[in-house]
Structure formats: structure tokens, C-alpha cells
Amino acid sequence: MAECEYGTELMNPAEASGSIGTATEKARPPMFESRLREGLSGEARLFRDEPMARRTTWRVGGPADWLVEPAQEADLAWVVRVCREERVPLLVLGRGSNLLVTDAGFRGVVVALAHPLWQRVEVVGDRIRSGAGARLKAVACVARDAGLSGLEFLEGIPGSVGGALRMNAGAMGSCTFDVVELVRFMTMDGQVEERSAREMGARYRGCDGLRERIALGAVFRGRPAAREEIQERMRQYSERRWATQPAAPSAGCVFKNPEGLAAGRLLDELGCKGWREGGARVSEEHANFIVTEPGATASDVLRLMARLRSHVQVERGVNLEPEVQIVGEGAEAWVCWKGD
Structure with a gap:
């Protein structure tokens, strides 16, 4: 079996767990949006409550409090400065592959380098x-x-x-x-x-x-x-x-290859192809890919990841480490795999 070798699209997970509160108005720093907007150039774009399902290849995930598309390096420097001074989490992403945002969304600012520059x-x-x-x-x-x-x-x-x-x-x-x-x-x-x-x-x-x-x-x-x-x-x-990877929405390989092993081959040998949690399913083409169907949620993906990881640990004594980056409100429990 060919083993996927991709990396992630998370460029810089500065405080990426989004641990400063909820998406309510009270959780947002007073006047933060006004200050953020005032230092951006006219070509930069600022979105509020942007669904991350639109920005990630799994097509799941809740909203980011703010999303900025900087048009120049000065715009990006301004966003970095304001987030640092206001202690607001900052996440920079590319095309959103190999990234999972929780259903609760990201409490902070997401920067997307989508401008032609x-x-x-x-x-x-x-x-x-x-x-x-x-x-x-x-x-x-x-x-x-x-x-x-x-x-x-x-x-x-x-x-x-x-x-x-x-x-x-x-x-x-x-x-x-x-x-x-x-x-x-x-x-x-x-x-x-x-x-x-x-x-x-x-x-x-x-x-x-x-x-x-x-x-x-x-x-x-x-x-x-x-x-x-x-x-x-x-x-x-x-x-x-x-010939070896699915065409359905995915985020590339879900787990890193353990030393001396191929995660996809290991999952295949343990009969995991086709396993499902809600709208998330292990690909029949490649066992280290999880694909999503319309209506799937980030929680579906997370539950399936946890189930796969537990199965491999029990059957082979191998600890599979996620290759995908998990961010957003409530991500800490999944990143650390607490309770295993």
C-alpha cells in the first residue's frame, strides 16, 4: 500500500487552542475589532464569524471569531501586533488541508494568505x-x-x-x-x-x-x-x-507513521477500512484517510480518530500520533488525548 506523506497546512499555531473564551460578544476584547480594522490597508479583507468549514478541505468546523486576508506584509505585521498586545489567539493557515477546527470554532483571529501577493x-x-x-x-x-x-x-x-x-x-x-x-x-x-x-x-x-x-x-x-x-x-x-487515495473530501493522512511502520498499512491490517462515525468514514482506498460526507461534523471526525487510535493501541500496542492539527475551542482534550 502506498503511504501518504503529506504535511499540514497550519502555518503558525500561536496559542491555537483558542482558550480565551467563547464566541459570545462578552468573550471578545472590547474595541478589538475596531483596532484590528484601523491598521489594515484598503485591499485587506476582514470577516467576522467566518465558518471554517469553508476554509478547510474536510469541510467541517465551526466559525472563527475573525478572519483576515492581508494584502501586504504590513497588514500581517499589524494583525500580529494587535493580537499579541490584546492577547488574542492567532492562527495562520494556507489552503486548510490537514487541519481540523472543532465544531465550537476558533476563538481568535485566523489569517488566510489568499491575496494574490x-x-x-x-x-x-x-x-x-x-x-x-x-x-x-x-x-x-x-x-x-x-x-x-x-x-x-x-x-x-x-x-x-x-x-x-x-x-x-x-x-x-x-x-x-x-x-x-x-x-x-x-x-x-x-x-x-x-x-x-x-x-x-x-x-x-x-x-x-x-x-x-x-x-x-x-x-x-x-x-x-x-x-x-x-x-x-x-x-x-x-x-x-x-490509484491509492480517495477523491472524497479529506485532510490527507490522519496519523503520522510510527517508527518503522506505515500507519495506513497498520490500520488496513486491523480491518479499519469503512469504519464510520456519523458522516466521517475511513476511506476504502487508503486506511489512513478519513473522508467526510455532507452533514459531517468535526466531532464525527474526532470520534473516529479516537476509536482508531484506541483500537491500534489495544491490538498492537502502538501509539498513533495525529498528523492533522486539531485547533479551536475544546481542542485541548483531543490534542492531548486525555483519558486514554
């Missing part, structure tokens, strides 16, 4: 310079058209550059930081810096250098090759992916 991808010699909001598929296609090889594996990862950097996302035996040369990021003080890839502390499904920083973009390096060769490799990767 963050999605620019350009060729500079044998390098690709990309914004954090760009789709990984776009990066792979630009590299292909420029005759640059080595980035083909990015085509099948359903996320953005920022999320891939933070989690060192991978597929087809390669990882993001295998092809990254430079990372541009913002600190939680609103300062913009750049560092070489080797200084970022990349590891399996993580990047220590981005734990408390926000990825703004990266420079990828490629190797000159014939466009036809690159296209053929991308075609082969795509065929392999669609």
Missing part, C-alpha cells in the same frame, strides 16, 4: 521564488514549464508553500526542505527575516525554525532537465496518487 511564483535562473500562499501544484508546474526538475513531487501535495515549509511536507520519497534554499518569514514581533534552509531546523513533518514564526515565502532550487521528462514524471506521480 502571497501566491506569486516566479523563475529566477534555476531557482523558483514563491509566496507562502501559493499552491504547491503551481510551484511544480512553473518549474516544469521552466525546465527545472526536482520539484515534481510537490504537484500532488494538496497544500500551500507556507504549510509545506512549516511541516516539511513530503511525497514520493521527497520532502519540501530537500528542494528549499531560502525561507522568508515574519517573527511574532512583526519583523521580516530570511534564513537559509539549513538554518531552519527541518525534520520529519516539522520545522523548528517556524514553530513561532510565520512563513512568508521561499526560494526553491531545481535542476535543468527536458520539460517532457519532467511532465512524464509528474504524470506517473499523479496516477500513483489517484
Whole structure:
């Protein structure tokens, strides 16, 4: 069985548990929204009570108190500053893959890098310079058209550059930081810096250098090759992916691979394909994928995850660690798996 190797779309989970209260008016800091709005440029967008089901690939999850789409780095720096000073949780996400927001929603500010500024991808010699909001598929296609090889594996990862950097996302035996040369990021003080890839502390499904920083973009390096060769490799990767992974709404692989094991193979061997909780179901194509149906809730997904994890622990003595990021009000109990 092919094992999924994706990373997460959660770019920076600064206080991501959303522990400052409920979604009621009383829970919101007085005048916070007015202050947040006053420092944003005219092109930035601010939403209130934005359903996160619209922003995540599982298509479940409650509302975020506020969602901001910054149009420039200054907008993002302002949001970071205001959230820090007002002690409001901040969550930065890309395309919302590999992210589960609880049904109660996120008590704080979500930043979505959806403005065209963050999605620019350009060729500079044998390098690709990309914004954090760009789709990984776009990066792979630009590299292909420029005759640059080595980035083909990015085509099948359903996320953005920022999320891939933070989690060192991978597929087809390669990882993001295998092809990254430079990372541009913002600190939680609103300062913009750049560092070489080797200084970022990349590891399996993580990047220590981005734990408390926000990825703004990266420079990828490629190797000159014939466009036809690159296209053929991308075609082969795509065929392999669609033959082993579901088309229904999902968030990629749910659990990390335990050392020396493939989580999907383990779940398959234990007969977990087809297991269901409400509108959430273990995929028949890949046992480490949970797919959702219309009407599904985040709670359905969480219950199914807990059931799978408990079953594997009892039958094989293996502790499956979630690869998906769980955020929002009430997320703490699930993140820590209390009661197991």
C-alpha cells in the first residue's frame, strides 16, 4: 500500500487552542475589532464569524471569531501586533488541508494568505521564488514549464508553500526542505527575516525554525532537465496518487507513521477500512484517510480518530500520533488525548 506523506497546512499555531473564551460578544476584547480594522490597508479583507468549514478541505468546523486576508506584509505585521498586545489567539493557515477546527470554532483571529501577493511564483535562473500562499501544484508546474526538475513531487501535495515549509511536507520519497534554499518569514514581533534552509531546523513533518514564526515565502532550487521528462514524471506521480487515495473530501493522512511502520498499512491490517462515525468514514482506498460526507461534523471526525487510535493501541500496542492539527475551542482534550 502506498503511504501518504503529506504535511499540514497550519502555518503558525500561536496559542491555537483558542482558550480565551467563547464566541459570545462578552468573550471578545472590547474595541478589538475596531483596532484590528484601523491598521489594515484598503485591499485587506476582514470577516467576522467566518465558518471554517469553508476554509478547510474536510469541510467541517465551526466559525472563527475573525478572519483576515492581508494584502501586504504590513497588514500581517499589524494583525500580529494587535493580537499579541490584546492577547488574542492567532492562527495562520494556507489552503486548510490537514487541519481540523472543532465544531465550537476558533476563538481568535485566523489569517488566510489568499491575496494574490502571497501566491506569486516566479523563475529566477534555476531557482523558483514563491509566496507562502501559493499552491504547491503551481510551484511544480512553473518549474516544469521552466525546465527545472526536482520539484515534481510537490504537484500532488494538496497544500500551500507556507504549510509545506512549516511541516516539511513530503511525497514520493521527497520532502519540501530537500528542494528549499531560502525561507522568508515574519517573527511574532512583526519583523521580516530570511534564513537559509539549513538554518531552519527541518525534520520529519516539522520545522523548528517556524514553530513561532510565520512563513512568508521561499526560494526553491531545481535542476535543468527536458520539460517532457519532467511532465512524464509528474504524470506517473499523479496516477500513483489517484490509484491509492480517495477523491472524497479529506485532510490527507490522519496519523503520522510510527517508527518503522506505515500507519495506513497498520490500520488496513486491523480491518479499519469503512469504519464510520456519523458522516466521517475511513476511506476504502487508503486506511489512513478519513473522508467526510455532507452533514459531517468535526466531532464525527474526532470520534473516529479516537476509536482508531484506541483500537491500534489495544491490538498492537502502538501509539498513533495525529498528523492533522486539531485547533479551536475544546481542542485541548483531543490534542492531548486525555483519558486514554
